[in-house]
Amino acid sequence: MRLFAAFALILSLMPSAALAQPAEKIKALPDCAALAASISELVVGPDTSIEDVEGGCHASNVAFAVSNYVHYTIEEVTLRGPDLLHAYPAGDILPAADLSIKGMRIAPQTGSPLQDYITGLMAMVMDLHLVYETDPEALTSTVSFDFKTDRLGSLFLTASLSDFDNTDMESVDRGEINGRLNQLALKLDDRGLFATVFAPMVLGLLPFDEDPRPRIGVIKADILAMLDMMPNRSLSDESRQALATYIDAFPKPEGNWSFDVISPDGLVLADFAGNWAGLADALADTVIVAVRDPAEP
Incomplete structure (x- = not known):
C-alpha cells in the first residue's frame, strides 16, 4: 500500500495523455494554486501553502487521498517541468520532470480521532525523489x-x-x-x-x-x-x-x-x-x- 500510494501520487501529479485536448483550446493555468486545485486527490487544509517556484510548483502540509479511508500526509512536495502550467491541463507528456516528496506518512481516516492519532504516531516517514529526462x-x-x-x-x-x-x-x-x-x-x-x-x-x-x-x-x-x-x-x-x-x-x-x-x-x-x-x-x-x-x- 505504501509504495502504491507513492506511485499513485507520482501519476496524479503528472499530466495524462488521456486528458489531452487540442492545444488551441487549452489555456495555461494561472498559477500553482490552480494546478493544485485541478488535482482531485490532493487535499488541502488551513496550514497548506502553495507557491510558484522557478520551473514549477511547491506545496507544504497537504495530503493525498488514496481512498475515503486512507490518506497520506505530505510535509513538502515540489514538481518541476518544462512549461508545467500549460502542459498539465493540456495533458502533454513532460519531456523532463523533477518530483520531490518529503515527509510522507499514512493517515487513515477511521472516523475516530484517537485511533487516527495513534496510527499517526506509528507511521513510517517516507521521502522520494524522481528525476527523468527524455530526448x-x-x-x-x-x-x-x-x-x-x-x-x-x-x-x-x-x-x-x-x-x-x-x-x-x-x-x-x-x-x-x-x-x-x-x-x-x-x-x-x-x-x-x-x-x-x-x-x-x-x-x-x-x-x-x-x-x-x-x-x-x-x-x-x-x-x-x-x-x-x-x-x-x-x-x-x-x-x-x-x-x-x-x-x-x-x-x-x-x-x-x-x-x-x-x-x-x-x-x-x-x-x-x-x-x-x-x-x-x-x-x-x-x-x-x-x-x-x-x-x-
Whole structure:
C-alpha cells in the first residue's frame, strides 16, 4: 500500500495523455494554486501553502487521498517541468520532470480521532525523489529514483533507455512496453524495506486463495537456474553467488546490496515477461555485477 500510494501520487501529479485536448483550446493555468486545485486527490487544509517556484510548483502540509479511508500526509512536495502550467491541463507528456516528496506518512481516516492519532504516531516517514529526462528525437531517456524511510532503509536507482518513446500512450494502454535498457544501477540499504514495502506488491500477483510458499519456491528455483545458465562473461562467480543469496532470501533479503546492469545494445524491455530461460538468452551479452556489503553476514 505504501509504495502504491507513492506511485499513485507520482501519476496524479503528472499530466495524462488521456486528458489531452487540442492545444488551441487549452489555456495555461494561472498559477500553482490552480494546478493544485485541478488535482482531485490532493487535499488541502488551513496550514497548506502553495507557491510558484522557478520551473514549477511547491506545496507544504497537504495530503493525498488514496481512498475515503486512507490518506497520506505530505510535509513538502515540489514538481518541476518544462512549461508545467500549460502542459498539465493540456495533458502533454513532460519531456523532463523533477518530483520531490518529503515527509510522507499514512493517515487513515477511521472516523475516530484517537485511533487516527495513534496510527499517526506509528507511521513510517517516507521521502522520494524522481528525476527523468527524455530526448523525443533521439528516443533516449535517463531516470533516477531515490526512496528513503526513517526506519526500514533506502533504495536508489538510476537507468538509461534507448528506443524509448514516452509519448506512446497507445502501447501503454495495450499493456506493451517499449524501449531498451542500456544501464541500470540499484543500491539497497534494506532493514525490512523489501518485505514491508515491495514484497506485498509482488506477492499480490499470486492467487489469493493458495499458500504462496510453494509457488515462491518454484519461482526462486527458475531464477536460480537462469543464473546458472548465464556465462561468466556476463556474470562472475562472485556476482552469481551474491544474486543467488539475494533471491534465496526473498521475501526478506535484508542487508546492503548493489546491482549494476550494463547492456551496450540494450535489453528489450518487452522480453522481461517471466520466461526465465528466454531471459537468460536475452542477457547473454549483458554484464551484471552484484555485491553484498562484506560487513553483512
